[in-house]
Amino acid sequence: MSREKIMAIEYIRGVSMLGVIGIHTGAYSLSNPKVNIHLFALLEIITRFSVPIFFFVSAFGLFITQDLTAKLNYSSFLIRRLRTVLLPYIVWSILYMLHYTFVSGDTMIWHPPLLYEFAFFGLASYQLYFLVILLWFYTFMPLWRTLVRSIIKHPIRNLGILLLLQMLFNYYSSYILHANFSNHYLNKLIFHRTSYWIFHYVFIFLFGAVCAVEYVKFKEAIKCYRSYIKTFFSISLAGMLLFYYYLVYTLNYTPEAAVNTDHQLSPIGILYTLSSTVFLFMLFSKDRLPEGIQKLLGSLGEHSYVVYLVHPLVMYYLASYLSVRNLLMTAPTTIMFYLTTVIISLTFAIFIKKIGKFIPVISLLLTGSKLSKPKSGV
Known part of the structure; x- marks a missing residue:
């Protein structure tokens, strides 16, 4: 199966990228004491599937061309993945640490133990933790292959059990476990657990792997159960929003506190991620989509890696611009902030890809892939 033919994955990647930028835009909108709670819900709640679904996409891409009966060349696999993820991560x-030092004058982050914490937990910028978790997933690739071989023997039952275990573990990690141990280093490991614990996303990763291995059956099931998928998506989305508004209006949570409770690791958040994944795959598996939407999502999907990596830097300078001019993050300003971030980040990503064809080392360092120089006369 050629992964290039499965455009639904590329489009999902593009939508997820828009969602990630929405989540981070929502965080900036909190600078306004009278933040619009409905726009905040759009940016922070409806988009909550965005990060987990990237693990689905990553696993799908890994397993779509794999032969589980063949022996894995683990060293070769790991070397390729370290180049595509570890090198850009470093x-x-x-770059983010240099930028922080440049704007703040603080050099403490370059010295132990802060340097080790920044490296291990992805603290140089708030989005980099995704790459840390992805590296851990790659490291345990032989384990995932074994588990997938076992799961596909009875996929519905085994995935159902795994989903239940995932919800129980995430509930414990999100609402019960606290970093209040006597050991300082253990507290650090617990406090930063969302930055490196792959356990939070094992289900969605293995679900992506199973869907890839059983792609023909998965696609057929989507066609047969379209109405159920739509209903599941609608109910889980309603559950996310109702929980959010209940926390805000009934329990008097601040919008920030509400979203820190009603998140992707909550029980309803896990179900919403699952429903969104299947719903989007169903939506984008249609034979025809409007050409403009195809181009936009295709471009976002193609350049999502660099957009993901650079957009916090873009947001920092946009926020600085607004601050200098004493502009509050009102609803219209927040929307413009979001759109401007998308446009600038995407433009930068396209530029990096173009310049990377002439200076391959730039592409290698920033994206982990070395583009070929264009042939003479082309």
């Missing part, structure tokens, strides 16, 4: 971490 480069972008250094």
